[in-house]
Amino acid sequence: MLKTSAFEENLRARVGEANLHLASAGDAVSGVLPEFVAEPNDERQLAGILSLANEAGIAVVPRGSGTKLDWGNPPRRAQLILSTARLNRIVEHAWADLTVTVEAGCTLQSLQQTLGQHGQRLAFDGLWPERATIGGILSTNDSGALRLRFGALRDLIIGVTIALPDGTLASSGGKVVKNVAGYDLPKLVTGAFGTLGIITRAVFRLHPLPRTAKTFSFSAENSADMQQLILAIQDSQLAHTSLQIRGAANELLAADILFEATDAGLAAQESQLRDLLGSARVEQSPGSIWDARQNLWNSPTNNTLLAKISLLPTHIAKTFDSLKSLGNSRKVNWEIVLQATGMGMLRLAAEPAHLAAVVAELRTELQSRGGALGVLRRAPELPSIDAWGNTGDAISLMRAVKHQLDPKNTLNPGRFVGGI
Amino acid sequence: MDARIFQELRSIVGAHGLVSSPEELHTYECDGLTNFRVMPLAVLLPSDTQQVQAIVGVCHRERIPFVARGSGTGLSGGALPVENGIVISLARMNRILEMDLANARVVVEPGVINLDVTGRVQPHQYFYAPDPSSQSVCSIGGNVAENSGGAHCLKYGFTTTHVLGLEVVLPDGSLVHLGGKCLDMPGYDLMGVFVGSEGTLGIATKVTLRIVKRPECIRTLLAAFPGTNEAGAAVSDIIAAGMLPAAIEMMDNLAIQAAEAAVHPNYPDCGGLLLVELDGPVAEVEALMRDVDEICRKNGAWEVRLAKSDTERMLVWKGRKAAFAAMGRISPNYIVQDGVIPRTALPRVMSEIARLSEEAGIRVANVFHAGDGNLHPLVLYDRRIAGQEQAAESLSYRILELCLEAGGSITGEHGVGEEKKRMMSKMFAEPDLDTMQRVRCAFDPLQLSNPTKVFPTPRLCGEKPGEYVAHPLETAGVAERY
Numbered sequence: 093m094l095k096t097s098a099f100e101e102n103l104r105a106r107v108g109e110a111n112l113h114l115a116s117a118g119d120a121v122s123g124v125l126p127e128f129v130a131e132p133n134d135e136r137q138l139a140g141i142l143s144l145a146n147e148a149g150i151a152v153v154p155r156g157s158g159t160k161l162d163w164g165n166p167p168r169r170a171q172l173i174l175s176t177a178r179l180n181r182i183v184e185h186a187w188a189d190l191t192v193t194v195e196a197g198c199t200l201q202s203l204q205q206t207l208g209q210h211g212q213r214l215a216f217d218g219l220w221p222e223r224a225t226i227g228g229i230l231s232t233n234d235s236g237a238l239r240l241r242f243g244a245l246r247d248l249i250i251g252v253t254i255a256l257p258d259g260t261l262a263s264s265g266g267k268v269v270k271n272v273a274g275y276d277l278p279k280l281v282t283g284a285f286g287t288l289g290i291i292t293r294a295v296f297r298l299h300p301l302p303r304t305a306k307t308f309s310f311s312a313e314n315s316a317d318m319q320q321l322i323l324a325i326q327d328s329q330l331a332h333t334s335l336q337i338r339g340a341a342n343e344l345l346a347a348d349i350l351f352e353a354t355d356a357g358l359a360a361q362e363s364q365l366r367d368l369l370g371s372a373r374v375e376q377s378p379g380s381i382w383d384a385r386q387n388l389w390n391s392p393t394n395n396t397l398l399a400k401i402s403l404l405p406t407h408i409a410k411t412f413d414s415l416k417s418l419g420n421s422r423k424v425n426w427e428i429v430l431q432a433t434g435m436g437m438l439r440l441a442a443e444p445a446h447l448a449a450v451v452a453e454l455r456t457e458l459q460s461r462g463g464a465l466g467v468l469r470r471a472p473e474l475p476s477i478d479a480w481g482n483t484g485d486a487i488s489l490m491r492a493v494k495h496q497l498d499p500k501n502t503l504n505p506g507r508f509v510g511g512i
Numbered sequence: 513m514d515a516r517i518f519q520e521l522r523s524i525v526g527a528h529g530l531v532s533s534p535e536e537l538h539t540y541e542c543d544g545l546t547n548f549r550v551m552p553l554a555v556l557l558p559s560d561t562q563q564v565q566a567i568v569g570v571c572h573r574e575r576i577p578f579v580a581r582g583s584g585t586g587l588s589g590g591a592l593p594v595e596n597g598i599v600i601s602l603a604r605m606n607r608i609l610e611m612d613l614a615n616a617r618v619v620v621e622p623g624v625i626n627l628d629v630t631g632r633v634q635p636h637q638y639f640y641a642p643d644p645s646s647q648s649v650c651s652i653g654g655n656v657a658e659n660s661g662g663a664h665c666l667k668y669g670f671t672t673t674h675v676l677g678l679e680v681v682l683p684d685g686s687l688v689h690l691g692g693k694c695l696d697m698p699g700y701d702l703m704g705v706f707v708g709s710e711g712t713l714g715i716a717t718k719v720t721l722r723i724v725k726r727p728e729c730i731r732t733l734l735a736a737f738p739g740t741n742e743a744g745a746a747v748s749d750i751i752a753a754g755m756l757p758a759a760i761e762m763m764d765n766l767a768i769q770a771a772e773a774a775v776h777p778n779y780p781d782c783g784g785l786l787l788v789e790l791d792g793p794v795a796e797v798e799a800l801m802r803d804v805d806e807i808c809r810k811n812g813a814w815e816v817r818l819a820k821s822d823t824e825r826m827l828v829w830k831g832r833k834a835a836f837a838a839m840g841r842i843s844p845n846y847i848v849q850d851g852v853i854p855r856t857a858l859p860r861v862m863s864e865i866a867r868l869s870e871e872a873g874i875r876v877a878n879v880f881h882a883g884d885g886n887l888h889p890l891v892l893y894d895r896r897i898a899g900q901e902q903a904a905e906s907l908s909y910r911i912l913e914l915c916l917e918a919g920g921s922i923t924g925e926h927g928v929g930e931e932k933k934r935m936m937s938k939m940f941a942e943p944d945l946d947t948m949q950r951v952r953c954a955f956d957p958l959q960l961s962n963p964t965k966v967f968p969t970p971r972l973c974g975e976k977p978g979e980y981v982a983h984p985l986e987t988a989g990v991a992e993r994y
Contacts, residue, residue, distance in 0.1 A: 188748055189854040189885070211754055233696060244695070246704055247673050254947075262947035263940070268852045270884040271921035272659045272708050273928055273939055274966070275948040276672065279704025283696070300754030323614055329637075329728040331792045357796025364793070402694040404615045435695055463694045480698040486688040490700050492954035497947070509699045 099148040100128070103172075106140055107132055111178070119173055121153050122166035123472065129155075129173040135195075135253065135261060135292035138174060142290060143259030145172050146502040152257075153504055154286040156197060156225030160232045163468045164285050165479045168506030176227050179292060182206050184267075190298040191250065191267055196227030196291045207298060215242035215299040219386050227291045233283030235400075237334035237350070237382055240433050242299060245282050251295030252278040254288070257502040261292070269297045280493070287508045288497045302333075302352030306362065309377040310369055311346045315412035318345045321369060322432055323405060325349065328368055330361055335432035338384050339412055341419045348381045385429040388439040389469070397447050397470050401428075401436045401454075403463040411436075414457055422446045434463070444473040455481045483509040513553045513598075517574055521556060521598070524566045529604070531555035540599050543584040543591040544646075548930050552579070552593035557601045561679065561687065561717040567600055568715065569685030571960055579962045580715045582622060582654030585646040587848055588929030590658060590710045594964050600715065602653045608632050609718070617676065617693055618721045622653025626660075629721060637726040641668035644925065645833040656716050659708030661925035663759040663832065664789075666883035668724065670925070672707040677720035680706060683713075683956040693720055705951060710927050711962035713955040727791035730758070731801050732825045735808035736782035736815040740764050740878065743784035744858040746811040747882045750788065751855070753807065755800055760883035761787040766842070767835050767877040767890070774838035777831025780815045786882070787832060835879045836890065843875070843892035845901070847908045850926040851915030855885040861914050865889060872907050874900070886924035887915070913938065928966045937968050946971060 104112055107130045115126045132138040145152045151169035155161060156176050176197035183193040187210035194203055200214070200221040207213050217236035218229045230252075235244055242248065251265030254277070264277035281291055312318035318337060325335060334350040351361050366374050388398060403411055408430065415426050415438075424446055430436035440447055455465040459482050467479040483490070487510045494501075494512050506512075522530050531537060532554045541549045553576075558564045571578045577597035584591050593599050606623035613636050618629055626647040629640040643662035644650055650660070655671045656678070668674075677691035691703035706713050737743040743762050750757065763771065763785045771777055779785055788804050790797045801818070808816050819825035839846040853861050862878070869876040877890040889911050893904035912922045912935055922928070922935045936945060945967060953973035955961075963970060 186854060186856070188752065188856045190751060191854070235696065243669060243673055246701060247669055256947065260943045260947060262943045264944055264948060266852075266919075266921050266939075268854055268885055268920050268924075270661060270665070270670070270852050270881070270886045270924040272661075272670075272925055273921050273923050273932075274936065274945070275951055276659070276704050276708050277948065277951070279672070279701045280951065282701060282704075284700055288700075299756065300751075303754065326616070327614070327725065329725060329793065331727070331796065353793075353796050354799045356799040357793055360793055360795035400696070402696050404617075404694055406612075406614045433695060462692055464696070464698055466698055483699045484689055484692075484697070486690055486699060486702060489682070489688055489702060489954065493700060493702070493951060496950040496954045 099144065099150055102144055103128065103130065103141060106144060107137060115173060121170045122162050124167050124170045126153060126170045126173050128171070129175060131175045131177050133178050135179060135255060138176070138179065138290060138292060139255035139259050139261045141174060142255050142257055146257040146500055149500065150502070151505050152502050154227070154231070154290040156228030157199065157223045159220045159224045160228055160234070163232055164507045166506070167504055174290060176225060176290070176292070183293065185210065186267070187212060191269065191295060192298055193267065193293060193295045194226055195293045197225050200224050200226065200229060208301065211301050212298045213301050214248065214296050216245060216248060217382065219389065226294055230282050230291055230294060231284060231286045235435050236385060237336050237431055239435065240335055240431060241333045246279045248296050249278040249282060249294055250297050252281055252291060253293045254281055255290045255292055257498045257500065265295065267295050285504060285508045287494060287504045287512055289503070303354050304358055305350060305352045305379065306358055307348055307350050307377045307379055307381055308362070308365060308374050309346055309348045309381065310373045310375070311344050315345060315409040318347065318412070319406070319409040322347065322408060324368060326405065326432055328364070330364055334382065336384065337408070337430045339415070339430070340427040341416070341425050345412065348377055350382065385437050388427055388429060388437055392469065393441065394471050394473060395441050395443060395447065397440045397451065397474065398468045399438045399440070399451065400466045400468055401438050401458060401463065403434045403436070403458055403461065405432060405434055407461050407463070411458070414454060418450050418453060422450050424450050444471055447471060447474060448477055451477055480509045517570065518554070520570055521554065521567060524563055525556050525558055529557040529559065531557070540581065540584070540593060540601070543581070543586040543589060545587050545589040545592070545929070545931055548589045548592050550593045550595060552597060552599040555599040555601055557604050559604045561681065564600065564681045564715055564717050565685050565687060568681050568683065571598065572684045572958065575958065575960065577960050577963050580653070580657070580711045582651030582657070583625070583649050585650045586654060586658060586927065586929065587850065588923065588927040588931045590927050590929035590962070590965060592930045594962070602651065602715070605717065613638065615693065616723050616725070618723055620652050620719050620721060622651060622656070622716050622719060624652045626650050626652060626655060629723070633723050638723040639726055640674065640721060641724050642671045642674055645836065652719050652721070653716055656707050656719055657709070657711045658925070658927040661881070661886070663761055663881060666760060666881065667756055667758045672704060674722045675703065675707050675719060676722055678703050678706060678716050679718035681715045681717055683958065683961040691720070710929060710966050712952060712966055714961055729794045729797050730789060730791040730825065731797050732787065732789045732819040732828055733801060733804055734780065734817050734819070734828060735786040735788070735813040736780035737784040737786065737811065737813050739783035740862050741784070741859045742812040743786045744862070744882065746786060746808050746813065748855065749807045749811060750804055751883070753803055755803070757788050757883060758791045759787070759789040761832050762880045762882040763832070763835065764878040766875060767879045770838035770842045770877060771831040771835050773841035775830050775834045777827050779831060787828060836888070839877060839890050839892060843894070845893050845895045847891040847904055849887070849889045849891060849908045849911055850923050851887045851889070851912050851920060852924040853885045853887060853915050853918040853920040855882070857918035857920070858885070861887070861918055864914055865911055868907060868910055872903050874904050874907055876907070881924070884924070885920065909935070930965055933966055933968050936966070
């Protein structure tokens, strides 16, 4: 901390009075209170500040609007928050080419509004779109219900610019949908939790807004029936956009399916769905049913933990059965929204000691079937759970990549897998 | 090569897994890009992952560069051997290991032929979506290396979208698993980096693929326009109408003539041919196809017809997929180029290509994946005429510069390889390339895996004092720093 005062002087000179302030309690990152918050005006300034911090040995936490800042492990050190709040321009919406170039600090909602003016969208439904920024969404690899049809963020991002700790601003990918020149670094930084570089801008491929959309829901008596219905839909020739299961302790399992099509197409698919599942079972639902994933985050208590899980569709029933039995034996209240892709968001509520045990048991079980459990938001009493679990035999390689891009561990130290 | 090392390599793969006679080695001196040729010291044909690891382990110990090779159909020289190096052919690792229909996954060895994946799952109404024109001969391992595309990636995405997991032999001989059967495995998306890295980061020995359910119906429409500008305007209108066809392909008159001469697909003789394929539920496709038909006519199409049967549809595609090879019917030699432009730049770039072609006195046939702006200009020449080959090459590079000037890319699906590495510094700035090479240094600090490809100038991994990590394993040793 000896270097801090000299660093502060340099920082102030670089970023200007107006864009630098002392951190307050609200800036804490998973209980770690940083010293400064810098809000650079542009990506060059951001890269300059980052390299200044890097030279001074100051740990940097990149931040968009902070909606997911507590995801992952708490940082080992966090002295400077480097905010992308002022990098919020939509640089270019090439609507006729179905691409957009956007700065990292732009919110998802503001991006979607601009794209909507030309009947287009980024085919991604993220959490808290009115606040969440593009940089944060990419870094945390948020994943919603539209993924089933349009792929994950990794499939939608076609170009990226990142600031590296040594001050380098590097771009890769490009502005065209199809491009294989050079390494695919947009994918490398997607889901890297800001540990390799700070995303300053991204280029996405876009999709047209749907002509019409309709949601239907159905329920099942038990997990085996639900799995069978989901697999039957996935194995059918229906062209659905999203398919999610909602489950909670002591509640009947329900599922929702979204169709986006022409009127003619929609009518035909509705009748096919009814043929497949039995007409009596199928009901139309409001579009708001797709908020279920985000609603899991409402009113968390000190005993609430949220996790992202990954499993194979054929393990849906087993996973629900485990949740049920863990819920009973460990007195855990659980709620889950699971996509047909096998990606789920899980909310657990219980006494902290029980939470840790449930996470460990469930993770072991999912991992034994090739899946994963990552802790996103944890109860404050539970700092000791590792957020990520088993990272397999590529961890050395991941450390080598980290070392090449951030050799001094300046960015988000300790937040990612294997202590990265 | 040292006789001792030679013996050691032979003991790994057996006499049948080693090619070393000069006559046989000629087969391997180039890939689909035949104007670059290098003789390898030897070619090894391992039959399993352990053999690949053992071979690469020897290469690492002895600092012998190696190049992995699938079917050798690549068009950018990616599988071109390197001087004093060996070639590791994955052709014998061609088993489909697992077919998991319920989860829509297939696990294959890298030597499996692209079309054989579809062949295996077709009886269950599934298919493997990436469909490069060479799909009947190209291998999945090669597709992974190049991040291969194809006509249908407009809707379905490229190889990288369909690869879920990889088993990789790293350049030091160690084995890692990237991704998996489930999505979003914890850690960096190194699988995303590996796919499309053109063999420079290691060798994939097992690949988990996503397969796709066959849509209820597929309809293909052919529209004949006076020229490519009118056809291009129709493409823009189709996209603006909010449709995402499975494929939109365009051919100019020269390309049509060549395809007709080769496989007689019965294309209309026109200045710009558009091939639009829609797939999905019948009611949806039929409603949208009416819109496509109308858009084409509005933009000046004088003939619009739907393929009437599956046989007719296959013939339409056969013509398109044979277009490259068909050039042999109308020109003794040709260069296949692979640039990308924002779709809206099409008229400008096309007329510039026409102007340059006329200026150089060299014909250019054009085949595009029009939906995503991927151009395949075919530069036609006659090697026997003095100066023509050089003129054709310089015209083909000039076309790539046009693509870059329009904000596009030097390659949409064929890769950079040997052919276009000098163009990389025109597309990317120094810090961009340097950052990519730092990632490379994490995988391959000794630069043994397909070195000399992709990047215009190799970066020594130890260039920055104090930041050099000699080896990934060594990095693992400094774990306490994290």
